[in-house]
Amino acid sequence: MSLKLIKLDAIDSTNNYLKELARNTTIVDETVVVAKRQLKGRGQMENSWQSQNGKSLTFSVLKKFTGFKIDDQAYLNYAVSVGVYNGFKKLEIKNVTIKWPNDILSYGKKVCGILIETQLAGNEIVSSIIGLGINVNETSFIELPKASSLRLVSGKDFILSEVLEVVCTSVLDALNLLNANAFQKIKTNYEENLFRKDQVSSFKDINGNLFNGIIKGVNSDGKLLIETEDEKIKAFGFKEVTLLY
Known part of the structure; x- marks a missing residue:
């Protein structure tokens, strides 16, 4: 697959x-x-994304949709x-x-962050801009104990252009499943690879209360399904619960 690439030296945000x-x-x-350098990269909820020149990948992808309902927006996150x-x-x-919702980990440490922004018309998503930040060849993360890189987890250096090609192609293949209405396939693949799924974990709710539970999956609204100690399955939205690990 030949990517439709626009290459920039430095920009505030590729999104x-x-x-x-x-x-x-x-x-x-x-x-x-x-972009070789992204000066004001953003993550979810206006969090910043730190990148290192020549060692990180920061890029954004435009994807257009036909007949993709706003009610199905969670599947966009699952697909990416x-x-x-x-x-x-x-x-x-x-x-x-x-x-959950969309940090990509290796050995329990974050190697990729995702920011998705949608463009709407009526009750449909007509296009989306997907920003990705990948830690590729970094070897040091000062004051970021839960971050890592492809280099650290694999022991080898990567060519940035090759990582870009492989990841972009895979993301676009998954997004094209949305246009084929393969929602259940996407959701199943997402759930199969959820961090700490079916394991007893500790959580903190929006009020600061601590509790134990088991991640069972996600629903069509994008919420995380947790089986609590009273064996009830509860749904939590983004920022309503934090996984402690």
Whole structure:
């Protein structure tokens, strides 16, 4: 697969750049913007994403949809997560899992962050800009004990362009399943690879209360399903619960 690439030296955010480009020009589906340096990268809920020049990958992908309902938005997150997971498996990264909602881990440490922004028309998602930050060849994460890189978990250096090609292709393959309405397949793949699924784990709820539970999966609204100590399965939205590990 030949990617439709726009390469930049430095930019505040590849997501912002792609949004402006889509707003002001007619841009082709599956365009990818990659920056050597991203100055103001963002994660979920306006968290910042730290990247290292020449060692990290920061890029954004534009994907257009037809007939994709807003009510099915959770499957967009599932598809992107599964796509990155599949890409890492092709790169022979071991012990890859998806930490709900969309952090990609290897050996329990974060190696990829995802930020998804959607463009709406009526009750449909017409396009999405997917930002990805991948720790590739870094070997040091000061004050970030839960972060790692493909280099650290595999013991080998990677060529950034090859990682970009493999991960982008896998993400776009997964996103095309949405246009084929293969929602259940995507959700099943996502759930099969959830971090700490079916294991007793500790959590903190939005009020700061600690409790033990078992991750059982996710629902069609994107919520995490946790079996609590009273054997009831409860659904938690983003920021309503924190997994402690």
